[in-house]
Amino acid sequence: MFCVSKLAFLIFHTTLWHVEPAESDDPPGHLKPFGNHMPPFEIDVIDTPPTPQEFLDKYIKVNKPVVIKGAAKVFDIFKTWKDDEYLRKKYGKWISPIELAKIESGPEGLIARMPFSWFLSNYKKKDLAILRDIASTNPMRDEISVLKSMSCGGFKDLLTDVIFIFSSGSGESAIHWDPAENMHCLLDGTKDWAIIHRKDRHILPKSKESSMYTSVNQSSIDMYNYPVMQDIPWYHAFIEAGDCIFVPNSSPHYVRSGDSRNMAISVWFVVPGSLNLTDCPEDEADLPDSAPVGRGHVSRLDHIKSMVYMLINDRSGNISLPTFIENGVGLYQLEEFGYMIFEAIDENEDEVITSEEIEALTDVSEEFWNVFSDNKKEYFVIEENGNIKDMIKKEEL
CATH class of the missing domain: 1.10.238.10 (EF-hand)
Structure with a gap:
């Protein structure tokens, strides 16, 4: 069985978050990053991954985030993917979509296509990041596993995306939410998460560009223009290499990475009204520590x-x-x-x-399915030598 950790988890001076007292008559958190307007709620922190049934009942069904300490350390890639030369040798020829910024300002970022080897040679000295679904054809997926919490019961047949996230650190997301459950496992670096319960999502001012983003500047919130932001409760989570965090679908979140090499895998999945857990062993001790993602994909x-x-x-x-x-x-x-x-x-x-x-x-029907399609981003090609001046608009990947 798993238990809630007794770690002193919310010690702010050890994280990127510093909830500062107001120095003027301005509202709390004015022109500061999200999370400075009020103290957070404590998020559940557990030391052992829950069984598939516990994961479903205690977290997924009730839309409750949770941090699982050290869970990703059982993955082989926790060691091998720390080596850039290993990645270059195996996947250097992958033509990867690269974000030309590490600070997300909204849904439409500038994205280029270039060999992964180019990224590996340049990500430590340029503002570059990868945030890419590798669920379909990328061979990197064959090295990825899921926690024992998802090792049976049909979870692996309900995957929508397997997202590879990689930068030199000091990255920052916009405040946004995702239309799927998210098991995010950190392989390198540290991250601070601010998570808003999905029931409070409607309070957030919506972006005109995307219904899954807010219109506020997450790094410097104008509390006069957006007074509703003063009253939004939030969870704080600090995770380090080897930790996993479950973020329920449609839960707004804001993520800031530490200033060192940062790499994670986010497994997105959906869950129907119930799961068939008959293929799970009767004795939870017989559950594997992890299981290969495989090529399953939700119908x-x-x-x-x-x-x-x-x-x-x-x-x-x-x-x-x-x-x-x-x-x-x-x-x-x-x-x-x-x-x-x-x-x-x-x-x-x-x-x-x-x-x-x-x-x-x-x-x-095809028509019915297409209404769920995401807005497509446009990609560009960058020459091997890294010149950005001759970007050519290309078809979407």
């Missing part, structure tokens, strides 16, 4: 069902049309698509979706 049908279940806080019961539209911001491109999805599932037209109606879905 379109399960993906749609799971995204609808996400909108129901306990993944069971009913959801009304107004709640569906409010909670669904970010899962589809336009609000009108939300109404279209609801009408397609609400067979008896009573403006309430039940779990029985969700399970009655048997087919997903």
Whole structure:
């Protein structure tokens, strides 16, 4: 069984976060990074990964974040991927999309395509980062594993993305949220997380460019222009190399990395109303410490069902049309698509979706699936010598 750690986890002077007292009559946190407006709630910290059933019941179903100390140290890549020459030899020819900045200002960053070997030669001296889904064809995926919490029960068949995150450190995300569950395991460096419960997501001012981003400057929040930011409760988590953090779907978060080499894997997955855990061993001691990710990928049908279940806080019961539209911001491109999805599932037209109606879905048309498509970013090619002046717009990857 796992237990809550007794570590003194929220000692601010050991982290990037410094909640400073107000030095003027300005509102707390004015023109400071998010998290300076009020003290955080303490996040659960456990020393042993939960079993698949415990993970489902105690964290996923109730949308509760948790830090699992040292969990990633069982992965082979925890050692091998610390070596840039190992990565260069195995994956140097990968033409990788590279973020041309380490500070995220919103959903539309400038992205270039270049050999991974070029990145490895330049990331320590330029503002570069990789934030890339390698779920489909990239051979790096074959070295990645999941924790024993996801080693059985069908978790590996519900993956939507396997995201590789890599920089020299000192990176910073915008305040945003993701339409999937996220098991984020840190292989190198440190990170500070500020996480907002998904039930408070509607308070945040929305960006005009993306429904999954806020319009505030996460590094310097103007509390006069955005007074609602003064009242947002948040969780703080400091993680170091070897730790994993579970971030529930649709939970806004803001992440700052330490100033040294920083590498992580984020496994995104969806969860339907229930999981078939019959393939899990009866004795939890027989669970493996980790299991290869493999090539499993969620089906379109399960993906749609799971995204609808996400909108129901306990993944069971009913959801009304107004709640569906409010909670669904970010899962589809336009609000009108939300109404279209609801009408397609609400067979008896009573403006309430039940779990029985969700399970009655048997087919997903191309048109229905496309409403969940993300807005595509554009990529550029950079010459091998690193000249950025001759960028050429290319097709999306």
